[in-house]
Amino acid sequence: MNAVVEEHHDHDHKPTGIGRWLFSTNHKDIGSMYLWFAFTMFFIGGALALLIRAELFQPGMQIVEPEFFNQLTTLHGLIMVFGVIMPAFVGLANWQLPMMIGAPDMALPRMNNWSFWLLPGAFGLLLASLVMSLMGLGSAPNFGWTFYAPLSTTYGPDSTDYFIFSVHLMGISSVMGAINVIATIMNLRAPGMTYMKMPIFVWTWFITAYLLIAVMPVLAGVVTMMLTDRNFGTSFFDAAGGGDPVMFQHVFWFFGHPEVYIMILPAFGIISSIVPTFSRKPLFGYSSMVYATASIAFLSFIVWAHHMFTTGMPVAGELFFMYSTMLIAIPTGVKVFNWISTMWRGALTFETPMLFAIAFIFLFTMGGFTGLMLCIAPADFQYHDTYFVVAHFHYVLVTGAAFSIMAAVYFWLPKWTGNMYDEKLGKLHFWLTCISANVLFFPMHFIGLAGMPRRIPDYALQFAEFNQIASVGAFVFGFSQLIFLYVVIKCVRGGEKATDKVWEGAHGLEFDLPSPAPFHSYTTPPVVK
Amino acid sequence: MSVQTKKQTTDNPKIIGRLLLVVVAMFGFGFALVPLYDVFCDVTGLNGKTGDKVNFETAPTVDESRLVKITFLASLNESMPWEFKPQQNFIEVHPGKPTTINYIAKNISSKSIVGNAVPSVSPGLAAAYFQKTECFCFTQQELKAGEEKIMPVTFIVDSELSDEINEIALSYTFFISKQNNEDLADNNLTAKSINTFK
Known part of the structure; x- marks a missing residue:
């Protein structure tokens, strides 16, 4: 098998120069571009977060104006959600899916190129509004990443139209990426690889792609309504014209809740690949993992109004959304128990990817528990729009989704580059990141429960200590990521050669390919028994 | 490649077509939520929305026992x-x-x-x-x-x-x-x- 691939390796027609990237139809090159794009955005979004934390280091106004603070929180959220987590997962899908299912490339390589190259345009527009704001030419979007009407319609700054077009482009990009993933998985699996033999990462991405196709158009719809409300005299969300601003929240969260699972299901797939490798045991409960992923995806469509308990819903509605939200804990619990059972009595070793995976399991579960607290409708009236919510979603998105992406990069980087990363620095990065993330986000639970609202530049004196601790954690966390950048660059440039299998306990078709993986993956499909 | 071609049950253009149809349908669904939301609120009376003008053909009975x-x-x-x-x-x-x-x-x-x-x-x-x-x-x-x-x-x-x-x-x-x-x-x-x- 390897011989065949290596023989072909010599005939790679790797384009050269800038054209290799601009016109790329290669899943690995496009995957790398997605990942580097996400990495760049991670530092931009992170810089905004550090400004926020610097302002919140002390009560009172310190560094930025309140108006600019609102722009910071908005852009931080938008960049991290749409510019970091989502593109990073698409990048991982691009790299891994063809290798994992024994395909030569993605099914629709030209569309793949287009879906990536829309992103720099989209974020160019969004960031242009920030640059203009810094130059004193009006405000960047300042209504929070959830862009509730009427803040974004009646009161939105002129740059809102940049934002709308940018979201349209991101949506088109995501939808094309999702179509590509589905076509690849349906058509290019190696002979013998039935659906129930696919690696879990492939399964989670398969389901995520359907979620994307179902909800990204709804997001496009809601921003289109905003566009016409703002510029063409419609009144979808304007009570004066017979519209309803609360409806904005319904339509937005109909997109928004499945969106949070779009950002976590691929993470589940990554953890399900890493934990068995370093436990040297097969994944416990494979089929229950698949069904759990599918149930989470289904439930994500009927829980959206738990974001809106305080909008004056009738009790029946609150109870429905409360109970349906609680149901999600069951399939999620199945997953967590499966991961723990996989580790149970395994021959565990703790390389960097495994460390991140174990931290993910523990910290994501904590984020899940605060989610359960928030879904209790009467309690949510206390927690709503406080730092408790901020703590909750940063536990699931930073120590959850972002940790899984870091784990995945450490796990597959040797396969991608052919070189081992620096394990010592990797571990240093892990411990700094893991500890500082908790220093950063854990105190937010307390200040939230004590009543500090989110998205404000100033706060009451009694919240000062916890905010200072969080700010210190934030700066350590932020600068620790420079180690990550250094480790990745160092690994790309060289290092100890990785074996084809990379990890002793590794399984899967991608580890049958040589390291570094050849430009075209499986030109002859392997046979899966 | 030949093995895979034989195995394909649905070709790519068909998959793309079907998925694009879902995309268009969901875009429409977003807009359909607007009237659906109004209908839902009218039927259930949720959201405190009052109805349009009501015409009584016969005078309704007055319940004197209650204020x-x-x-x-x-x-x-x-x-x-x-x-x-x-x-x-x-x-x-x-x-x-x-x-x-x-x-x-x-x-x-x-x-x-x-x-x-x-x-x-x-x-x-x-x-x-x-x-x-x-x-x-x-x-x-x-x-x-x-x-x-x-x-x-x-x-x-x-x-x-x-x-x-x-x-x-x-x-x-x-x-x-x-x-x-x-x-x-x-x-x-x-x-x-x-x-x-x-």
């Missing part, structure tokens, strides 16, 4: 340069009996303004039982500069109203109608221009 307290509230959208208040703060009525009360609105700006009032009933579940036979909220209201106008509402509380509800709040908010947005933009009166000013 329901109706509280009247008035508010203005922040940029509306009017004064607006009910003539009385509350009234106690028998369910089934038509009652008329008045709101008073005055335009304190120097321009003629068209406004429209959006009603809301609380608790939301009472909305379906609060029936208006006449209301200034059914049409746009124009007030010339300095003009004052009495605005009547005639309503009947349905005798089917749950025994558990003994108080209903009726609230009106006056918005600047979109009809006159253009003229008023110069005057810093509309919300948008106030925002730009800030």
Whole structure:
């Protein structure tokens, strides 16, 4: 098998120069571009977060104006959600899916190129509004990443139209990426690889792609309504014209809740690949993992109004959304128990990817528990729009989704580059990141429960200590990521050669390919028994 | 590659076609949520939305045994340069009996303004039982500069109203109608221009 691939390796027609990237139809090159794009955005979004934390280091106004603070929180959220987590997962899908299912490339390589190259345009527009704001030419979007009407319609700054077009482009990009993933998985699996033999990462991405196709158009719809409300005299969300601003929240969260699972299901797939490798045991409960992923995806469509308990819903509605939200804990619990059972009595070793995976399991579960607290409708009236919510979603998105992406990069980087990363620095990065993330986000639970609202530049004196601790954690966390950048660059440039299998306990078709993986993956499909 | 081609059950263009169809359908669904939301609120009476004008062919029976307290509230959208208040703060009525009360609105700006009032009933579940036979909220209201106008509402509380509800709040908010947005933009009166000013 390897011989065949290596023989072909010599005939790679790797384009050269800038054209290799601009016109790329290669899943690995496009995957790398997605990942580097996400990495760049991670530092931009992170810089905004550090400004926020610097302002919140002390009560009172310190560094930025309140108006600019609102722009910071908005852009931080938008960049991290749409510019970091989502593109990073698409990048991982691009790299891994063809290798994992024994395909030569993605099914629709030209569309793949287009879906990536829309992103720099989209974020160019969004960031242009920030640059203009810094130059004193009006405000960047300042209504929070959830862009509730009427803040974004009646009161939105002129740059809102940049934002709308940018979201349209991101949506088109995501939808094309999702179509590509589905076509690849349906058509290019190696002979013998039935659906129930696919690696879990492939399964989670398969389901995520359907979620994307179902909800990204709804997001496009809601921003289109905003566009016409703002510029063409419609009144979808304007009570004066017979519209309803609360409806904005319904339509937005109909997109928004499945969106949070779009950002976590691929993470589940990554953890399900890493934990068995370093436990040297097969994944416990494979089929229950698949069904759990599918149930989470289904439930994500009927829980959206738990974001809106305080909008004056009738009790029946609150109870429905409360109970349906609680149901999600069951399939999620199945997953967590499966991961723990996989580790149970395994021959565990703790390389960097495994460390991140174990931290993910523990910290994501904590984020899940605060989610359960928030879904209790009467309690949510206390927690709503406080730092408790901020703590909750940063536990699931930073120590959850972002940790899984870091784990995945450490796990597959040797396969991608052919070189081992620096394990010592990797571990240093892990411990700094893991500890500082908790220093950063854990105190937010307390200040939230004590009543500090989110998205404000100033706060009451009694919240000062916890905010200072969080700010210190934030700066350590932020600068620790420079180690990550250094480790990745160092690994790309060289290092100890990785074996084809990379990890002793590794399984899967991608580890049958040589390291570094050849430009075209499986030109002859392997046979899966 | 040949092995895979044989194995394909559906070719790529077909998959793309079907998935694009889902995309278009979901885009449409986003817009369909707008009327669906209204229908849902009308049917269930959630969200405190009151219905349109109700015409009674025969006078409804009056339930003398019961009194329901109706509280009247008035508010203005922040940029509306009017004064607006009910003539009385509350009234106690028998369910089934038509009652008329008045709101008073005055335009304190120097321009003629068209406004429209959006009603809301609380608790939301009472909305379906609060029936208006006449209301200034059914049409746009124009007030010339300095003009004052009495605005009547005639309503009947349905005798089917749950025994558990003994108080209903009726609230009106006056918005600047979109009809006159253009003229008023110069005057810093509309919300948008106030925002730009800030």
